[in-house]
Every structure is written in C-alpha cells, then in structure tokens.
Amino acid sequence: MSYVLTTAGVPATQQFDLWQSAVSQTFVPLEATAGEHSAFRGRLRGQNLGSVAVYEASADAHTVRRTARAISRAAPDYYKLSLQLHGTAKLTQDGRQAALRPGDFAIYDTTRPYSLAFDDVSSTMVLMFPRSMLCLPSGQVEQLTAIRFAGGQGVSGIVSTTLVQLARNIDDPQVHGSVRLARNVVDLLGTALADQVDYADVPAETSRAAMLVKIKSYVESHLEDPELSPGDIAAAHHISTRYLHKLFSEAGTTVSGWIRHRRLERCGQDLADPGKHQLAIGVIGARWGLVDASYLSRAFKTEYGLSPSEYRRRSVEHRAR
Known part of the structure; x- marks a missing residue:
C-alpha cells in the first residue's frame, strides 16, 4: 500500500509542522526549518519494499538536519540516498558538501549528523535501507558520504536512470511490494560505490570487499x-x-x-x-x-x-x- 501525505488543505500555520512530523516518522527523527513564506507546500509519497523505504518528497524551500540530539533519541542503522528529480539540494556530512542537480545523487549515514538544504521548490527521490545491505565495509562507505554521483555517466548514471524510472512508477501496482526490485537497486548502488574505490590506495581487505560487490552484482544479473x-x-x-x-x-x-x-x-x-x-x-x-x-x-x-x-x-x- 502506497503512502501519500500532502499539506494541501491544512491551515497554513500547521503545514510545516505536519511536514516535519511526516518526514521524521517516515525516515528518522529530524529537525527542520522552513523558508521565509508562511505557507508550506509539501507532498510525500512512496512505500516500504521489504526493508527498503522508497519515497518521493516534493516541497518548498526548507532544510532538514539530523542532529546529535535527534540521533541520541533514536539511532537506526541505515544509509539513505537522495536523488534530485527537480530543483537543487545541498547535502552536508562528514565535512563534505554535495551540490545536487537533477539526476545527481549522494549517500549519507543516519548514525551521524547531516543536513539537506533545499533552496527552492524541489523534488527528491529518497531510499533508506539497512547498512548491512551494502557489502562494502562501513569505513569505506564513510569516505563516500556527501559525494556527488553524476547522473549522466558510468554506473552512477545507470543508478540514476533506474531511480528516476522507479519514481515515475512508484504508484504502479506491479511495483507495490516488489522486494526484489528494491534489493536489486541497492545492489546496483553498491556497484556504483565500489567503482569509486581506488584499489591502489586502500587496504587490501577493502579492495577485496569492493570486488566482491561487483561480482555479486554480476551474478545477480x-x-x-x-x-x-x-x-x-x-x-x-x-x-x-x-x-x-x-x-x-x-x-x-x-x-x-x-x-x-x-x-x-x-x-x-x-x-x-x-x-x-x-x-x-x-x-x-x-x-x-x-x-x-x-x-x-x-x-x-x-x-x-x-x-x-x-x-x-x-x-x-x-x-x-
């Protein structure tokens, strides 16, 4: 069953509070600040495919933050991926900032502070999944958070195209409950991340883990x-x-x-x-x-x-x- 929430029809003074509550309950506890306008337009739609949350979030300018205080209240062990569909966003984590344009995506870790800033009306595809689903060591993934993956080239381009299609078809009955599809998307993401590993400059165990990700992705196909x-x-x-x-x-x-x-x-x-x-x-x-x-x-x-x-x-x- 798809989940849809919209601030339309809600009193303007309550719209942003509803939005903050919705994204915090759907993903992980977050703190948020709105833009300068009193009214706030927001729409969240998607579903959970097994252990993978797949949602499209469209909203006016705002910023969400995963703070140390929010983490202390609840620290689920997840990675999140944001793919920009429309507008722009800035993701900040681990001292890095990724400026995302349509088609670009970046990964981040819910166990550490991060922020996402949307300066104007935007639409974002969000995946959230257990960190254990990625075969890469967590220490290696930590080096890839808040790194922009361009949507038009290499394996990251394939990931981007797949996610854009998923966003367009998220209400399709054939997508509902497709755990296999979600797992395949995460495996493909793992391949894109593994492609960023510099085998000459990482420990042998890390390069082996990255190679294993590629091999498993090949076997899956x-x-x-x-x-x-x-x-x-x-x-x-x-x-x-x-x-x-x-x-x-x-x-x-x-x-x-x-x-x-x-x-x-x-x-x-x-x-x-x-x-x-x-x-x-x-x-x-x-x-x-x-x-x-x-x-x-x-x-x-x-x-x-x-x-x-x-x-x-x-x-x-x-x-x-």
Missing part, C-alpha cells in the same frame, strides 16, 4: 543462466577462479552456495507473489536457473524447511489474515 559457473564469473572480472573462491571463502560462504542461496531467495519471492500464483513451480525454478524440479524441491526444503508448494500455500494463508 545472470541468475537465470543455468550454465553460470565460477569459471565464467572469474573470466568476466579478469581474476583467477582460485581468487574468486578465496573472496567468497573470506565472506564465509562459497561461490556455488551463494548462487544457490540467491536463486532460492528469488524463487521464494516469486512463490509468495500473488501475481505469479498461476506459474508452475517448475517454471519459477527454471526462470532462476534451477531447471531440475526435483533438485529445486530438495534444495528449497533444506533452505526454508518447507517444500515450494508448502511455502506458496503458507504465503497465501498469511496474506489472507
């Missing part, structure tokens, strides 16, 4: 290929198969184990999706590279403790409550 192999993955990243296995071993898993886990997660998401209820279980498995129906059934039950058909039935019963 090739899960439907039943022939996907460690050799293919290593060759695509110009590393040896042995080094590939080492990267996953250091992360506490194996290449094949992680691929299987992600394929089963994708299958589980499809099995729980009402829009895919008519798809046969074998068809769902095949679309994620698991073409052997008997193997799918055994692996799924090992992973989730339920057979695919039982998992689908439980999901239907849960939605009916």
